[in-house]
Amino acid sequence: MGGDHGPQPVVEAAATALELYPQIEHIFLVGIEKELNARLATLSHDRSRLSIVHASEVVTMEDKAVESVRRKRDSSLSRAVDMVKDGQADAVLSPGNTGAFMAAALIKLRTLPGVERPGLATVMPSLHGKFLLLDVGANADARPQHLCDYGVMGEIYARQILGVANPRIGLFSIGTEEMKGNELTLEAHQLLKDSPMNFFGNIEGHDLFADKVDVIVTDGFTGNAVLKSCEATSRLVHAWMKEELSLNPLRKMGTWLAAGAFRDLKKKANPDEYGGAILLGANGICIKAHGKANANAICSALRVAADAITRQVNKLIIEEIRLTHEKKHPAQPAPTIAA
Amino acid sequence: MGGDHGPQPVVEAAATALELYPQIEHIFLVGIEKELNARLATLSHDRSRLSIVHASEVVTMEDKAVESVRRKRDSSLSRAVDMVKDGQADAVLSPGNTGAFMAAALIKLRTLPGVERPGLATVMPSLHGKFLLLDVGANADARPQHLCDYGVMGEIYARQILGVANPRIGLFSIGTEEMKGNELTLEAHQLLKDSPMNFFGNIEGHDLFADKVDVIVTDGFTGNAVLKSCEATSRLVHAWMKEELSLNPLRKMGTWLAAGAFRDLKKKANPDEYGGAILLGANGICIKAHGKANANAICSALRVAADAITRQVNKLIIEEIRLTHEKKHPAQPAPTIAA
Numbered sequence: 001m002g003g004d005h006g007p008q009p010v011v012e013a014a015a016t017a018l019e020l021y022p023q024i025e026h027i028f029l030v031g032i033e034k035e036l037n038a039r040l041a042t043l044s045h046d047r048s049r050l051s052i053v054h055a056s057e058v059v060t061m062e063d064k065a066v067e068s069v070r071r072k073r074d075s076s077l078s079r080a081v082d083m084v085k086d087g088q089a090d091a092v093l094s095p096g097n098t099g100a101f102m103a104a105a106l107i108k109l110r111t112l113p114g115v116e117r118p119g120l121a122t123v124m125p126s127l128h129g130k131f132l133l134l135d136v137g138a139n140a141d142a143r144p145q146h147l148c149d150y151g152v153m154g155e156i157y158a159r160q161i162l163g164v165a166n167p168r169i170g171l172f173s174i175g176t177e178e179m180k181g182n183e184l185t186l187e188a189h190q191l192l193k194d195s196p197m198n199f200f201g202n203i204e205g206h207d208l209f210a211d212k213v214d215v216i217v218t219d220g221f222t223g224n225a226v227l228k229s230c231e232a233t234s235r236l237v238h239a240w241m242k243e244e245l246s247l248n249p250l251r252k253m254g255t256w257l258a259a260g261a262f263r264d265l266k267k268k269a270n271p272d273e274y275g276g277a278i279l280l281g282a283n284g285i286c287i288k289a290h291g292k293a294n295a296n297a298i299c300s301a302l303r304v305a306a307d308a309i310t311r312q313v314n315k316l317i318i319e320e321i322r323l324t325h326e327k328k329h330p331a332q333p334a335p336t337i338a339a
Numbered sequence: 340m341g342g343d344h345g346p347q348p349v350v351e352a353a354a355t356a357l358e359l360y361p362q363i364e365h366i367f368l369v370g371i372e373k374e375l376n377a378r379l380a381t382l383s384h385d386r387s388r389l390s391i392v393h394a395s396e397v398v399t400m401e402d403k404a405v406e407s408v409r410r411k412r413d414s415s416l417s418r419a420v421d422m423v424k425d426g427q428a429d430a431v432l433s434p435g436n437t438g439a440f441m442a443a444a445l446i447k448l449r450t451l452p453g454v455e456r457p458g459l460a461t462v463m464p465s466l467h468g469k470f471l472l473l474d475v476g477a478n479a480d481a482r483p484q485h486l487c488d489y490g491v492m493g494e495i496y497a498r499q500i501l502g503v504a505n506p507r508i509g510l511f512s513i514g515t516e517e518m519k520g521n522e523l524t525l526e527a528h529q530l531l532k533d534s535p536m537n538f539f540g541n542i543e544g545h546d547l548f549a550d551k552v553d554v555i556v557t558d559g560f561t562g563n564a565v566l567k568s569c570e571a572t573s574r575l576v577h578a579w580m581k582e583e584l585s586l587n588p589l590r591k592m593g594t595w596l597a598a599g600a601f602r603d604l605k606k607k608a609n610p611d612e613y614g615g616a617i618l619l620g621a622n623g624i625c626i627k628a629h630g631k632a633n634a635n636a637i638c639s640a641l642r643v644a645a646d647a648i649t650r651q652v653n654k655l656i657i658e659e660i661r662l663t664h665e666k667k668h669p670a671q672p673a674p675t676i677a678a
Contacts, residue, residue, distance in 0.1 A: 099514075127578060137513055140521035174476055174563040175438075182479035182560045205567020209575045221521040222564050224513040228544020229565045233572035236548045239466060240607055241580075244600035251597040258593025261583035268579055 001031040001058040001076040002096025004291045008039060010095065013298035015045035017306075020299070024306050028053045028089060031076040055079040061291065065099030069107050077101060081108045084284040091285035091305040093276065095293045101286070102138055102279060109284040112314055114321035117142065118281030119150040120220070120288065121157060122227060125268060126209040132158055135220040136227045138279060142219035144187035147171065151197050152320045153280040154215035160311040161304060162214070170203035170213035172222060178202065184219060192217075195324055234269045276301035278308065281317065285309055340370040340397040340415040341435025343630045347378055349434065352637035354384035356645075359638070363645050367392045367428060370415040394418040400630065404438030408446050416440060420447045423623040430624035430644040432615065434632045440625070441477055441618060448623040451653055453660040456481065457620030458489040459559070459627065460496060461566065464607060465548040471497055472511075474559040475566045477618060481558035483526035486510065490536050491659045492619040493554035499650040500643060501553070509542035509552035511561060517541065523558060531556075534663055573608045615640035617647065620656065624648055 001007050007029075014027045026049050029036050033054040040052070057075040059068045069078060077096050081104040083089040094101045102120065111118055119135030134150050135142065151169045158167035171189055173181040178189055180202060192199045200213045205226070208216070218226070241262075245255040255262070276293070279286040285308045289301045308314075340346050346368075353366045365388050368375050372393040379391070396414040398407045408417060416435050420443040422428040433440045441459065450457055458474030473489050474481065490508045497506035510528055512520040517528060519541060531538045539552045544565070547555070557565070580601075584594040594601070615632070618625040624647045628640045647653075 125575075127575060140513060172564065174479060174560055174567075182558075185560075205564050205569075206571050208568055208571045219521075221513055221524075222561060225511065225544050225561050225565055226568045228513075229547055229568050230544075230572040232545050232547045233569040234576055236464075236466060237573055237576045237604070237608060240604055241600070244604050244607075245597055247600065251600045254593040254595070254597025254600070256593070257596065258584055258590040261580070261586065261590045261593070265576070265579055265583050268583075269576060 001035075001055075002060060002094065002100075003289070003293065004061070004095070005294070007031055007036055009293060009295040009298050010093075011036060011039040012043065012295035013302060014050060015040070015043045016295065016299050017302040018046045018049050021303055021306055023310055024302065025049065026051070027302070028080075028083060030055050030080040030083070032056065032058070053079060053083070059097050059100045061097050063097055063100055065097070065103040066107070068097065068100040069104045078104055078108075081105055081284075081286075084286075085109055090309045091287065093287040093289060093298070093301055093305055095276075095289035095291055095298060098137070098288055098291075101288055105279055105282045105284070105286045109282050109286070111281050112283050112318050112321070114318060114325060115149060115153075115281035117146045117149070118279050119146070119153065119217075120223075120277050121150075121154060121280050122277040123162070124208075124227070124230070126211045129211050130162070131211075131213060132162065132215045133223055133227060134215070134217060134280060135223050136277065137220045137224035139220040140224075141221070142184065144184060144191055147184070147188035147217050147219065148191040148195060148324070149281070149321060150217040151192055151195065151199070151215065152324050153317050154217060155197055156313055156316045156320060157278065157280060157308075158214045160313050160316065161307050164214045166198055167214040168200045168212070169197045170200045170216045172216050172218035172226070173202035173204060175204055176202050176207070180204075188217075194328075196327070238266070238269070276304060278304065280313075283314070285314065340374075340394075341399060341433065341439075342628070342632065343400070343434070344633070346370055346375055348632060348634040348637050349432075350375060350378040351382065351634035352641060353389060354379070354382045355634065355638050356641040357385045357388050360642055360645055362649055363641065364388065365390070366641070367419075367422060369394050369419040369422070371395065371397070392418060392422070398436050398439045400436050402436055402439055404436070404442040405446070407436065407439040408443045417443055417447075420444055420623075420625075423625075424448055429648045430626065432626040432628060432637070432640055432644055434615075434628035434630055434637060437476070437627055437630075440627055444618055444621045444623070444625045448621050448625070450620050451622050451657050451660070453657060453664060454488060454492075454620035456485045456488070457618050458485070458492065458556075459562075459616050460489075460493060460619050461616040462501070463547075463566070463569070465550045468550050469501070470550075470552060471501065471554045472562055472566060473554070473556060473619060474562050475616065476559045476563035478559040479563075480560070481523065483523060483530055486523070486527035486556050486558065487530040487534060487663070488620070488660060489556040490531055490534065490538070490554065491663050492656050493556060494536055495652055495655045495659060496617065496619060496647075497553045499652050499655065500646050503553045505537055506553040507539045507551070508536050509539045509555045511555050511557035511565070512541035512543060514543055515541050515546070519543075527556075533667075535666070577605070577608070615643060617643065619652075622653070624653065 055076040120138040121134035276289040394415040460473035615628040
């Protein structure tokens with residue numbers, strides 16, 4: 001209910017996803033029943049696999065994260081997370097208030113065994129491919145071990161969902177050399193280097209889109225700053241371009257002839273094309289779609305949710321995190337006593 | 340000597356700057372005399388205001404920051420900073436290795452009285468104007484007070500050099516609300532709020548270019564991440580655009596007609612157009628031009644250096660920092676004793 005475009009794109013996406021992805025057993029649409037029913041009535045859909053779960057409240061974009069979980073207990077967002085908690089659903093997806101969604105997930109579901117802090121991971125386009133960036137805002141004050149755990153979780157996601165055979169992991173920093181960075185990244189660099197991961201080393205801002213790695217780990221403050229700054233820059237360049245191209249009739253004519261290029265460029269630069277962000281490390285599959293996501297974007301996000309379930313991303317995370325931590329603190333061998 | 344294009348753009352810029360800016364008394368070109376002389380010989384210039392100071396070594400982009408200062412004592416970079424230290428020059432400008440330049444400035448010049456950490460400040464374009472971002476990399480592990488000091492220094496720069504009457508100061512964070520951020524920004528927010536500055540509040544990545552403030556303060560890690568990510572995104576969009584526009588003859592024709600728009604767009608998005616970055620808080624005017632800067636960009640950076648000298652930016656910083664710190668820790672009134 002709480003996305004920028006209300007329930008419409010979610011309802012549409014659910015109907016389409018059931019058609020496209022037979023691996024989805026059932027979709028529950030959680031929200032104000034009357035509104036959802038009215039929208040569903042106009043769409044052809046598989047009634048046996050789609051049902052509505054009523055929730056009377058809506059978390060708005062203005063609601064405060066933790067407060068919304070405590071006060072709006074019958075919100076669509078809270079109820080949807082509850083369904084995962086109670087084992088009625090395997091995954092939850094929301095295009096609503098990001099902070100509120102993460103708070104609900106963390107408070108109700110908690111983290112996977114061994115994971116101290118989940119990381120919000122988003123797929124970003126690069127010059128000739130894509131990469132996973134995490135954390136983009138779940139945890140603003142990260143410790144070195146969290147960044148290393150993000151590497152483990154990001155690697156599993158890249159392998160299972162993005163289909164990368166041997167994902168290269170990069171650490172976001174302010175220089176490519178090992179000794180460049182802040183206290184957090186210098187220590188995280190050592191942890192990643194000593195881990196069994198395919199660690200590439202530092203990635204600095206200039207190389208973000210250079211297809212050097214498949215996963216970039218960073219703290220939630222920096223990740224959020226980088227993600228939003230990139231989106232803002234893309235919008236700025238597009239706004240400038242629009243201004244420049246409409247400045248005189250000759251330019252307008254040129255724009256008209258090359259219209260296809262601008263349409264395709266917009267599509268490439270549009271975050272909607274890249275589905276949702278996933279809260280890796282939460283004890284349940286939690287997918288955050290963009291607030292402005294259209295039905296197409298939400299439909300891809302639903303596919304990601306289904307893939308994460310069938311490819312057992314969370315089970316793999318539990319195993320890998322345990323292995324990584326064990327290697328760091330190996331169990332003491334049982335003492336042998338010669339008497 | 341150490342910029343990406345060697346001394347050529349610097350020599351050209353110096354000759355032009357002396358013509359354009361009568362307020363510049365003298366420019367010293369520091370570097371390998373033979374090379375500089377050969378380049379000067381081809382340019383008309385005011386011989387009475389331009390001289391060459393020989394330095395036998397060159398700091399390369401690969402040299403390590405602190406090591407380069409210790410080992411290459413006769414580098415053009417070190418010698419130029421020495422001239423400020425020894426009072427032979429009021430300002431130093433370099434398009435060379437940023438880390439080495441900052442290290443030389445900090446080791447040789449140290450900071451202005453009251454300033455604990457200098458901040459590297461750069462002017463960035465916004466949708467309809469520009470803003471100053473600092474720190475973009477001088478100090479990767481900042482404390483809240485440093486961010487507050489960056490506000491004081493940035494305000495003076497915006498007023499004196501950018502000509503903004505009452506600069507609005509923003510704190511970069513991951514949400515606009517006061518309670519959004521990490522430990523560092525939450526504390527810095529309070530300091531800025533309690534200061535006499537025209538503090539706007541938090542600025543998040545999405546609002547970077549929205550002309551809401553004139554100065555944005557952040558720690559050197561985040562600032563560097565944001566600056567480079569923005570530059571990388573701009574390059575990415577331009578590379579995609581080029582690809583799309585050359586995909587078929589129709590698009591190529593359109594591009595040809597609208598060529599002026601792309602030329603102007605490139606100019607707007609080109610960091611060269613925005614002169615150099617200034618190391619605010621160093622005990623001497625230190626301007627870092629972009630490594631790829633052309634003569635035009637270096638010439639604007641020389642104007643900034645001259646303005647910073649004539650408008651006494653550093654004197655104002657010392658005064659304002661003292662006032663701000665005094666307000667925080669007011670001197671105890673002399674006790675009166677009734678006996």
